[in-house]
Amino acid sequence: QSALTQPASVSGSPGQSITISCTGTSSDVGSYNLVSWYQQHPGKAPKLMIYEGTKRPSGVSNRFSGSKSGNTASLTISGLQAEDEADYYCCSYAGTSTFVVFGGGTKLTVL
Amino acid sequence: QVQLVESGGGVVQPGRSLRLSCVTSGFTFSSCGMHWVRQAPGKGLEWVAVIWSDGSNRFYADSVKGRFTITRDNSKNTLYLQMNSLTAEDTAVYYCASGAIISTWTFDYWGQGTLVTVSS
Numbered sequence: 224q225s226a227l228t229q230p231a232s233v234s235g236s237p238g239q240s241i242t243i244s245c246t247g248t249s250s251d252v253g254s255y256n257l258v259s260w261y262q263q264h265p266g267k268a269p270k271l272m273i274y275e276g277t278k279r280p281s282g283v284s285n286r287f288s289g290s291k292s293g294n295t296a297s298l299t300i301s302g303l304q305a306e307d308e309a310d311y312y313c314c315s316y317a318g319t320s321t322f323v324v325f326g327g328g329t330k331l332t333v334l
Numbered sequence: 335q336v337q338l339v340e341s342g343g344g345v346v347q348p349g350r351s352l353r354l355s356c357v358t359s360g361f362t363f364s365s366c367g368m369h370w371v372r373q374a375p376g377k378g379l380e381w382v383a384v385i386w387s388d389g390s391n392r393f394y395a396d397s398v399k400g401r402f403t404i405t406r407d408n409s410k411n412t413l414y415l416q417m418n419s420l421t422a423e424d425t426a427v428y429y430c431a432s433g434a435i436i437s438t439w440t441f442d443y444w445g446q447g448t449l450v451t452v453s454s
Contacts, residue, residue: 257439261379268429268444269379280442312379316439322393323381323439
């Protein structure tokens with residue numbers, strides 16, 4: 224069982240918006256502004272999409288946005304496109320004992 | 335451009351050892367913390383280990399502590415993972431990832447991964 228809880232799957236039609244939640248605890252998501260999100264296409268390496276909860280790396284579409292409230296972080300993808308179909312993982316720093324925790328991943332299907 | 339290229343994976347018997355390498359280019363390796371992250375077949379991501387930019391600190395996931403050792407050679411821009419006492423639960427694709435300058439705990443670049451299969 225993963226330390227962070229994500230829905231196993233979400234889906235949406237092209238042009239729509241979807242949100243993926245990531246629920247942790249006060250020992251990880253709730254304590255640090257160090258939540259990141261990664262996109263992974265089948266057979267490929269993960270790619271950083273959001274860092275520090277809300278920031279987008281250079282080159283990542285502004286259709287991707289992140290937020291956090293308490294122990295839950297969220298990734299929103301607006302204007303869904305076929306190329307967004309992938310697995311998405313959240314990740315958080317978890318202090319000097321556990322260090323890093325990942326969510327179990329969410330499979331996004333673009334209908 | 336930034337490149338991270340892992341090697342050293344393969345099939346190994348339970349209890350044996352394996353050493354992974356990650357050769358990097360396109361960024362200032364000696365300024366970045368570096369990580370290993372693994373992914374068992376059909377499963378999610380699991381953080382394995384981190385090493386500070388100067389090698390002064392190393393931290394491990396409980397699942398590999400005492401069996402795996404992360405090291406680096408800044409003169410060769412290369413990261414290593416020595417894996418001992420391997421078990422079937424260590425079967426996974428192993429990715430090296432760079433920690434972002436702004437935060438070691440953000441993985442900004444990843445290699446393509448190398449598959450380790452532990453089987454008799």
